[in-house]
Every structure is written in structure tokens, then in C-alpha cells.
């Protein structure tokens with residue numbers, strides 16, 4: 186069972202919820218916490234320990250063979266991403282723009298653009314009693330997160346996986362949501378929280394599912410959000426300074442903040458009810 190903890194925007198409390206929920210549930214059964222926020226993974230900060238590299242993630246890009254090239258220019262015409270540029274008698278490949286579609290390589294009349302592999306990220310993990318933490322991390326300067334997310338998802342084979350999804354509603358978040366059994370959307374009572382939640386809800390519904398919604402920092406209500414949430418069953422996490430302080434210190438909060446423990450218990454009941 187895969188549970189995606191997602192949010193329409195960054196900073197809503199997604200990682201706080203994913204790390205605390207994973208730790209809370211691991212007291213009852215083996216859990217894998219999978220950090221798929223690969224551009225900026227930080228779940229591991231809450232579980233310091235010995236991490237080891239599981240594997241390097243590679244992806245394919247074309248490598249120009251000058252000797253075989255006839256300078257026909259076709260490769261530049263077929264690349265939809267402007268990642269290969271025939272210019273001044275040379276063919277320049279912009280590796281980081283390349284989506285690895287193989288079009289230029291396949292269509293080159295002289296096989297002058299064979300595909301080669303290059304590193305783009307790393308998967309690492311650590312074990313803490315019944316909790317396994319797996320992290321996907323893109324290399325600095327890389328621009329495409331999906332290959333690393335794919336690799337991270339492939340490493341999580343446990344029965345219960347909590348996924349810290351990438352924020353937003355782009356293809357990175359879609360990749361996680363489409364492969365999950367349950368999606369939990371975290372939001373906050375602000376205009377930005379409301380706006381981005383509407384987009385995230387629409388995304389989850391696109392896959393024929395209804396999300397569970399967690400309202401983080403619940404305090405002063407924001408009218409339009411409260412109205413939007415009328416049709417949803419929601420779990421509330423109160424605005425709590427102790428929780429915020431512990432999170433800022435890189436510490437798990439649920440054992441110190443009863444309101445958070447109650448929220449996790451409530452959420453767990455809804456998640457498992459959802460699947461039974």
C-alpha cells in the first residue's frame with residue numbers, strides 16, 4: 186500500500202506530516218518512508234544515521250560521433266526540446282535539456298548519435314528498527330527529476346510505503362500520485378494554500394480518486410478554503426508553536442504534541458478505512 190503525502194504548494198507541512206506519520210505507524214508495523222521530493226529531499230534530516238548508497242541513477246543522452254556525421258542537420262530538426270544543435274560544422278548536445286527520447290539517435294542516417302548513459306542522481310537508504318528511510322536525490326545542476334523519482338519508487342517494495350511527494354502539480358507530483366493507492370493533500374488556511382489545494386484536488390480526481398485532506402496550522406479560518414472543504418472529510422493539525430519549533434530543529438514532534446498524535450491517529454484510521 187502506497188500513501189502519497191502531497192501538497193499543491195511547498196511549505197504547507199508535507200514533510201512534517203510524512204516523517205511523523207511514518208514514524209508513528211512504524212510503532213505498529215514495518216514502514217518504508219520514501220522521499221521522492223528529489224530536488225530537495227529533507228526527510229532524512231529527521232532520521233539521522235548511517236545511510237548507504239543503493240544505486241546511482243542514470244539516464245540516456247546522445248553522444249556525437251564527429252567522424253560518422255555528415256552534417257546533414259536532421260537531428261536539430263527532430264529534437265522537440267532543442268537539446269541538439271547542429272552549428273558551424275559541429276553538433277552540440279545539451280545533455281541537461283535532453284529528454285532521452287532517442288529520436289535524434291534513431292533518425293540519424295549515419296548512426297552518429299549513439300545513446301550513452303550519464304549519472305543524474307542517487308538513491309540511498311537507512312534502517313531504523315521497523316522504519317526504512319529511502320531517499321532519492323538529484324545531482325546538483327540536473328533539471329529532470331522524473332528519472333530519479335522513478336528509480337526511488339522502484340526501490341520501495343515494502344507492504345506499507347509513505348511517500349513524501351514533490352510539491353505542486355507538475356509531472357513530478359503526478360508520477361507519485363498516479364502510482365499511489367491513497368493521496369493525502371496537506372494545505373494551510375491561506376489564499377495560497379486554498380488556490381493550490383484546488384489544483385491538487387483536481388489532479389488527484391483526474392486519476393479517479395478522492396484525496397484525504399489535512400489542514401495544517403489550523404487556527405484562523407480562511408473563508409474560501411473552509412467553504413471549499415465542505416465536501417471533504419478533513420483532518421486538522423492545530424497551529425502549535427511547539428510543533429513548529431521541533432520541526433525547525435529537525436525533530437519529530439508527534440510524541441511531544443498530543444494534538445499531532447491525535448491527528449495522525451485520526452488520519453491513519455481514515456487511510457486504512459479507505460482501503461478496506
Ligand code: SF4
Nearest residue numbers: 254255257258260293
Ligand atoms: S542527423 Fe546525424 S549525420 Fe545529420 S547532423 Fe545530426 S549527427 Fe550528423
Ligand code: SF4
Nearest residue numbers: 264283284286287289
Ligand atoms: S534524445 Fe530526444 S530529447 Fe535528447 S537530444 Fe535527441 S531528440 Fe532531443
